[in-house]
Amino acid sequence: MVCAGGTPTVRYEGSFDPIHQTYSLHLTQSRADLPGHPPYEPMPIPVRLGLLDRDGGETPLRLGHDEKDAPTERVLVLRDREETLVFHGVRSEPVPSLFRGFSAPVRVETDVDDRELAFRFARDTDPFNRWDAGQALAERILMRAIQRIRAGDPATFDEAYVEAHGRLIADGAADPSWRALAMTLPSERVLAQRSVPVDPSAIHEAREGCGERWHRAFAASSSRSTTRATWTSRGIPSAPGGSRTRRWAPWRRKAATTSWSWPRRNFSARRT
Secondary structure: OOOOOOOOEEEEEEEEEOOOOEEEEEEEEEOOOOOOOOOOOOOOEEEEEEEEOOOOOEOOOEOOOOOOOOOOOEEEEEOOOEEEEEEEOOOOOOEEEOOOOOOOOOEEEOOOOHHHHHHHHHHOOOHHHHHHHHHHHHHHHHHHHHHHHHOOOOOOOOHHHHHHHHHHHHOOOOOHHHHHHHOOOOOHHHHHHOOOOOOHHHHHHHHHHHHHHHHHHHHHHHHOOOOOOOEOHHHOEOOOOOOOOOOOOOOOOOOOOOOOOOOOOOOOOOOO
C-alpha cells in the first residue's frame, strides 16, 4: 500500500452493548494535509482483527444475526473515511486486537489504558500485537520513571508489566527467540526520541532500574522453572538455553533462524 504524502492514521473506538450482546467497532482513516500534495482521499486499508474475551480466548466474529460457524479472525477492508462494524453474539466486553501481523503500514490511534496494554501483552494470541503492546506499555512506564527521576523523586515501576512478563515466561508454547525479543526493553535511543528535553542520565537510570526490577522477578521465576534464561548486556534477555536472540531487519524473517522483529507503529494516542 503506497500513500503519496504520508502515512495514513487509523483511529478506532469500541462500544459494547450488554443487552443486545453486540460490539460496535468504529474506524476512521485520515492523513494530515501536506503542502504540495492533493487532499487525502480514502484508500483501501486491510484490517486483520480479532476480539479477545477477558480470559484471553478468541470471540467468534459474527457480522450477521444468523451467521453460523463464524471465524475468530477476519481481514476486513476499510474503504471509506469512516466505517462501523457490528459484531453479534458477544457476551462480554472484549479487547480488540487490530492490524494483526502488521496487516497495513498505518499509524494506529485509540484510547487505551495501561491495564489493557498489559492484558494484550500477556494474552493476545497474535505475536506482533502481543509484542507491540509490551513495547507500548514499557515506553509508558519508562517515560513516567524518567519524569520522576528528573523531578528528584524515586522511580516506580508498574507491577502489571512485571506480571505480564511472568505470564510470558511461563508460556511454553511461545517461540523462545520471539519470547526473548518480546522481553527486551525499549532502547535508550527510542526513549530519547520521546523525551523533551533529552536527559541521557535520567533515561539511563530509568531503563536500568526497570531492567533490574524485571530481572529480579525473572530470576525468581526462572529458579522455579526447568527452562532457564539469563539477562545479557544492554537489557536483552537471552533465549532459554543461553543463546541471545538475533537482530532482524524489519519486514524480513530469515529461514535459518526463528527470531522475530517488526517495524514500530506509532501509537501516539496510547503513549501519553
